Amino acid sequence: MSRKYFGTDGVRGEVGQFPITPEFVMKLGYAAGRVLVNHDKAHRPTVLIGKDTRISGYMLEAALQAGFTAAGVNVLLTGPLPTPGIAYLTRALRLEAGVVISASHNPFHDNGIKFFAEGGKKLDDALELEIEAMLDQPMETNPSLELGRARRIEGAADRYIEFCKSTFPNEMSLKGLRLVVDCANGATYHIAPKVFHELGAELVEIGCEPNGYNINDRVGATYPKTLQMAVLEHQADFGIALDGDGDRLIMVDAAGRVYDGDQLIYVIAKARAARGALKGGVVGTVMTNMAMELALQKQGVPFGRAKVGDRYVLEMLHADGWQVGGEASGHILCLDKHSTGDGIISSLQVLAAVQELGLSLADICADWQPFPQTLINVRHNGCDWKGAAAQPLAEAEVALNGRGRVVLRPSGTEPVVRVMVEADDKALADAWAGAIAKAIEAVA
Numbered sequence: 001m002s003r004k005y006f007g008t009d010g011v012r013g014e015v016g017q018f019p020i021t022p023e024f025v026m027k028l029g030y031a032a033g034r035v036l037v038n039h040d041k042a043h044r045p046t047v048l049i050g051k052d053t054r055i056s057g058y059m060l061e062a063a064l065q066a067g068f069t070a071a072g073v074n075v076l077l078t079g080p081l082p083t084p085g086i087a088y089l090t091r092a093l094r095l096e097a098g099v100v101i102s103a104s105h106n107p108f109h110d111n112g113i114k115f116f117a118e119g120g121k122k123l124d125d126a127l128e129l130e131i132e133a134m135l136d137q138p139m140e141t142n143p144s145l146e147l148g149r150a151r152r153i154e155g156a157a158d159r160y161i162e163f164c165k166s167t168f169p170n171e172m173s174l175k176g177l178r179l180v181v182d183c184a185n186g187a188t189y190h191i192a193p194k195v196f197h198e199l200g201a202e203l204v205e206i207g208c209e210p211n212g213y214n215i216n217d218r219v220g221a222t223y224p225k226t227l228q229m230a231v232l233e234h235q236a237d238f239g240i241a242l243d244g245d246g247d248r249l250i251m252v253d254a255a256g257r258v259y260d261g262d263q264l265i266y267v268i269a270k271a272r273a274a275r276g277a278l279k280g281g282v283v284g285t286v287m288t289n290m291a292m293e294l295a296l297q298k299q300g301v302p303f304g305r306a307k308v309g310d311r312y313v314l315e316m317l318h319a320d321g322w323q324v325g326g327e328a329s330g331h332i333l334c335l336d337k338h339s340t341g342d343g344i345i346s347s348l349q350v351l352a353a354v355q356e357l358g359l360s361l362a363d364i365c366a367d368w369q370p371f372p373q374t375l376i377n378v379r380h381n382g383c384d385w386k387g388a389a390a391q392p393l394a395e396a397e398v399a400l401n402g403r404g405r406v407v408l409r410p411s412g413t414e415p416v417v418r419v420m421v422e423a424d425d426k427a428l429a430d431a432w433a434g435a436i437a438k439a440i441e442a443v444a
């Protein structure tokens with residue numbers, strides 16, 4: 001069944017426009033609460049609610065709280081806390097669910113609601129469909145004797161800080177390193193600096209002054225230029241950029257070079273493989289650069305591709321029993337350290353890998369350079385674009401055998417087909433992307 005309200009990572013949109021309105025979010029909390037109650041009628045469930053630093057978080061937090069308590073669910077409120085922090089505390093406190101109010105890397109006028117199930121894991125499809133079915137039912141507030149309670153909890157940030165530090169090897173330290181840490185004016189602003197400082201690093205902080213409106217605004221993982229300039233200005237050893245809710249990571253080296261998620265995953269995997277500690281292989285997505293796949297294969301490391309979206313990477317990792325994977329956007333999963341993607345923890349794994357291998361980021365990644373990618377968005381009117389692309393696609397796959405690949409992806413939000421061709425030669429990528437796009441345009 002297709003989802004009506006949930007996307008690949010919860011419910012998201014512009015604040016004030018459906019579904020990100022207080023009315024809908026209250027009903028979403030109620031529907032999720034009813035599902036939790038129906039799964040265990042013998043005990044009153046408790047959920048944890050955290051948020052990032054957007055101004056709309058106050059409004060949506062109150063709406064969620066009202067919905068959950070109306071359904072008979074107790075609520076614990078943390079205030080601003082990164083998404084992976086909510087996942088950790090949901091597991092550590094043995095709670096039935098965790099909820100994050102955040103639109104991740106989006107601008108401040110967007111917001112969203114995402115859920116974690118018991119154990120800090122992402123909701124599976126079946127649970128999301130149960131919540132969606134409940135959303136279509138009328139909301140009926142419990143009688144007063146059966147209402148839930150809500151309270152704010154103290155110490156949530158400190159517990160998460162200690163958890164992050166615990167994932168860094170005990171025998172290592174960050175002493176002697178100067179780091180620039182960019183928290184995107186988001187949920188990590190009071191977390192990440194303490195983690196790195198307490199592990200011994202000298203810090204330069206940027207993006208750590210949220211005002212409700214400046215989250216992800218020319219700072220953070222989606223805007224690494226600010227980090228690059230700060231690293232060079234302060235002659236830092238590394239720059240670490242997180243996004244608004246703390247689950248993405250982009251890094252910069254002392255020379256100002258930017259390293260995306262693909263490259264950082266490679267660094268982590270290479271260090272683990274070198275010491276025989278990489279369990280299985282690495283999972284990327286259909287958009288992961290082919291050059292990385294080939295570099296891993298040369299080292300005998302298996303590689304798998306999931307659909308775009310960290311939830312699908314997570315599903316494949318669990319299915320294969322592997323631990324490391326992610327996306328070029330900076331979602332990085334190290335399942336031996338955390339149940340979900342965590343920008344702070346991922347950066348610590350990269351810094352540990354650099355120490356372990358005794359090499360710079362540039363030297364570790366010298367095994368491969370990303371293949372050029374050509375992306376063309378082709379609008380269509382519901383035509384048989386698959387049929388139109390079939391012949392040039394087949395010809396491209398023959399021509400690119402071992403040298404590149406083709407990815408055709410329909411957009412989930414607009415009538416567009418994304419034609420992506422990747423090859424070891426840019427002219428080759430341009431030529432085949434153009435040929436496939438032209439064939440689709442001919443029938444559109």
